[in-house]
Amino acid sequence: MTDPAFLLIQFLNGLASASNLFLIACGLSIIFGVTRIVNFAHGSFYMLGAYFAFTLADHMMPALGDAVGFWLAIPLAAVGVGLFAVLVELVLLRRIYRSHELFQLLATFGVVLIVQDLVPAVWGPEELFGPRAPGFTSFVTILGFRFPEYQLVLIAAGPLVLGALWLLFNRTRWGTLVRAATQDREMVGALGVNQAILFTGVLFLGGLLAGLAGALQLPVEPANPFMDIHVIAEAFVVTVVGGMGSVLGAFLAALIIAELQAFGILVFPEVTLVLPFLVMALVLVWRPWGLLGRPEAATGHGFAGDRPLRPLGTPGQLAAAALIVVLLLLPLVLGDYAEKLALEVFVFALFAFSLNFIMGAGGMVSFGHAAYFGLGAYGAALAVKQLGLAMLPALVAAPLLAGLGALAFGWFVVRLSGVYLAMLTLAFAQIAWSTAFQWVELTGGDNGMIGIWPSAWASNVTVYYYLTLLLCGAATAFLWRASFAPFGYTLRAGRDSPLRCDAIGIDVKRHQWLGFALAGTCAGIAGGVFVFSKGNVDPGALSIPTSVDGLVMVLLGGIQTLTGPLLGAAAFHLLEAYVLPLTDYWRALVGLVILLLVVAFPQGLAGFLRDLIERRGASA
């Protein structure tokens, strides 16, 4: 274990994976630096690099000979991905440079979903094993250990790319313009530089680097349809730890994280998935803009159609009362399946509503709200499975665990703002996910836990329907009320002008912290109720896609409205239940819905309806 030669080998393995991480993360960082877009689709670029390389090598190696064919296929695959990235820029990103960062994140996630369905459709669902790299198929012996030659190629790739990028950024006009635009792109435009050329070029470069990383990985790891999500989370961590926009920072961060993982696996193997996210949380608390990053200039992008929340007027109160009566009477006309669907809508409505509470009133864009939904779900499941508790105490455990998690994570989160805040919430959700995934003895790992059913008295669907309505309705009403309590006003004041709030003696962070914990607790209630309706829980409840579902619901309904998330949750869940089973390409469908929403209806359903009503009112 402590044999120095073995440690050296492990160090070299760490260097090889550091190269890979750096190649992915530096492109992400460069793209963010200039466009200010956090590109979720970067993982897709990486995955496409591996698949492009597979296909190219498959055709070119027989035609041109192994060596020429392979070593030509790798750069060609990278260029191919670069061109794909340019396509994404021209068709999508160009339309949303002025949008709120939430819309940008979601839009690029829409691309992820589309590519996820595209790849198996083109290349099939199986793993594709690439050829070994000609010229580097053997081993070298280092202090008595056999070390693959190809790992040395990977080790060299990182510093070589770093050097090439340094030359590009410091010795060419284009590079100087990119560095200038990273700091102040508007000023670069005012000096006569067409930013479109910079943006398109930067996407090409970033896509090229991610594609190169994917292509170079092919001899080591088979191309598979899950490479994208796995790699994107780590790439985010590296980018954020290094400081977004800093290439050298990405290099350092990749080195630190890859080495920590290489040695961490020797000491405490269970921690490998969590480790990068722990590093990120610690670094961000110590340096809120990463190792070599700089404070973000306030971009000042508001949500489309920002306007103050208004309490319900008399018509609104009547409508709410009527809705409650309808929901109470609904079981009289619905069958079991529809009742179950309806109660799931309540669950997701609360989930979305609590997310909107921290985003809308709190101004904190969370990309990991699933953490608290999932903690609630696991809290209830663990209470039943590990503690042998009945349903009602388990339903208390759900918000308790979620609330404690939100308190702990929230303490870090509220110290940041903007994109860094969103990334940290994502990191915490990944910590929760990794824990559920790797702590098999406690959580059942990937399989999760099954057989978590309501107590006998609540096993009837209709009874559980009313229980769900009561719990989710009460929690929603509570958050609604809080939005108009002095606490809600304080939160919104802190969102709109943190400095002024500080100046008049309001502790903005403390209020945000409390708001975050409240929202997490309520999401936990939703998670707990959800477990008993499904009978099981698995790490999917904590995953990125669940967080994104919540965001899509909020966006679909309309952010900065209170009715929006409720409407959005209903629309999204019913869409999921009725439309998605009809197609094999449901992810692509959701992706397209996201793109449509972001580009065409940024105000969402509720905002759209409100605008329509106001326009009629104005013309009447």
Next chain:
Amino acid sequence: MSALLSVSGLEAFYGRAHILFEVALEVGRGEVVALLGRNGAGKSTTLKAIVGLLADTRGERRFDGRDIARLAPYRIAQAGLGYVPEERRIFTDLTVMENLEVGRQPPREGAPAWTPEKLFALFPNLAEMRDRPGGRMSGGEQQMLTIARTLMGNPRAILLDEPSEGLAPVIVEQMAVTIAALKDEGMTVLLSEQNLYFARALADRAYVIEGGRIRYQGTMAELMADEAVRQAYLTV
């Protein structure tokens, strides 16, 4: 003589706030014109609106015979209208030479062709810090650099937003000498200022703006003679 830059009926908004109301002004070729007003009167907003940096504007803007009202900022700069922002907005990570490189545009007919060497003759202290990052320069040096950077675009006219603001008196004097030198080379300048005495030394004519409206226009000499206008709109 037709004006090089002419603006009329200019309105500007920040969100729902209406900032500029029917602003109209003209700058002739080779003229130095001052836009005077107190803090918050609308000087910077006017300049930003002219160079296309505001999202929500209405009204006519013509430069060198071209309609520039709908053009992107980079196209306006490429048309030969340079802009020097009040906040300077130096690229702090980039060296002096690199800052100049960002501003570089091809030479333009009917405008002086600037090179770093010519600019160093105009701004001698910049010559001694070619490789210094912009972030490690004094305010006065940054102010020189931001003007030099805009000149690298070989503009036919420049908009200078409060060039004397926040500078030590001796630097303000240097700045006045520099702008006078540009004027002697035939440069057209629209200068926004609070400092009446700085403007008096340089400008041929002046507009006075207050509450987003042009309240007065005349030659510099007329303005200096009009105690009432100065009292109403300029003294603090």
